Amino acid sequence: MKILDAIDDYLSKGEEWAIIALxxxxxAAAFLQVVLRNLFSSxxxxxxxxxxxxxxxxxxxxxxxxxxxxxxxxxDVVTRFFSIKQKYIIEIIISIVSLYVCHLLALASWxxxxxxxxxxxxxxxxxxxxxxxVIVPFAFxxxxxxxxxxxxxxxxxxIKGVQ
Numbered sequence: 001m002k003i004l005d006a007i008d009d010y011l012s013k014g015e016e017w018a019i020i021a022l023x024x025x026x027x028a029a030a031f032l033q034v035v036l037r038n039l040f041s042s043x044x045x046x047x048x049x050x051x052x053x054x055x056x057x058x059x060x061x062x063x064x065x066x067x068x069x070x071x072x073x074x075x076d077v078v079t080r081f082f083s084i085k086q087k088y089i090i091e092i093i094i095s096i097v098s099l100y101v102c103h104l105l106a107l108a109s110w111x112x113x114x115x116x117x118x119x120x121x122x123x124x125x126x127x128x129x130x131x132x133x134v135i136v137p138f139a140f141x142x143x144x145x146x147x148x149x150x151x152x153x154x155x156x157x158x159i160k161g162v163q
Contacts, residue, residue, distance in 0.1 A: 001152065001153070001156070004148075004149050004152070005149070007145075008068065008145070008146065008149060011064075011142060011145075012065070012068060015061050015064060015065055015142075016065075018057070018061055019058060019061055019062070019065070022054050022057055022058050022061075023058065025054060026051060026054050026055070026058070029047055029050065029051055029054075030051060032044075032047070033047050033048070033051075045124075046124040046125050049123060049124040050124065053123070053132045056132075056135065056136075057132075057135045060135050060136065060139035060140075061135070061139065063139060063143060064139050064142045064143050064146065067143045067146045067147065068146050070150075085158065088154045088157060088158050089158070091150070091154055092151050092154045092155060092158075095147045095148075095150045095151045095154070096147075096151055098143075098144075098147045099144045099147035099148055099151065102140045102141070102143045102144035102147065103140070103141075103144050105140045106136075106137045106140035106141045106144065107137075109133070109136035109137045109140060110137040112133065112136075113130050113133045113134065113136065113137060114130075116128075116129045116130040116133060117130035
């Protein structure tokens with residue numbers, strides 16, 4: 001379990017740095033575009049494409065961070081009527097289903113990424129589209145990994161006995 005926690009911590013640090021870098025780029029580039037458009041009636045056509053894709057990266061990395069911190073939207077009205085042991089069992093089942101869905105989404109996004117690579121489509125500035133899409137399967141597998149850790153931790157608690 002310590003190895004998985006170490007991997008999760010390493011991923012977390014990388015995600016935090018990526019979010020900082022992407023948000024900094026997003027703010028600076030958007031500000032530059034506004035200044036160029038309003039003061040000089042010009043701008044970089046390619047910048048809007050990079051900004052949109054930066055938002056995609058931020059959203060997917062943010063989803064992974066939300067999964068790590070258990071901050072995703074959840075409905076817990078029903079679980080309030082269950083014991084702690086029953087809540088853990090429900091959480092394990094939900095996490096397994098979520099893990100499986102993330103795995104399917106990662107596989108589908110990997111197929112899409114490969115199709116984009118085979119089509120040799122270009123995003124902007126000669127940047128291949130598939131290079132920007134790498135975040136999608138990576139994020140879904142990272143989210144799935146976090147659900148896997150949650151399943152293991154809750155299962156260990158159940159085996160040891162819930163107080």
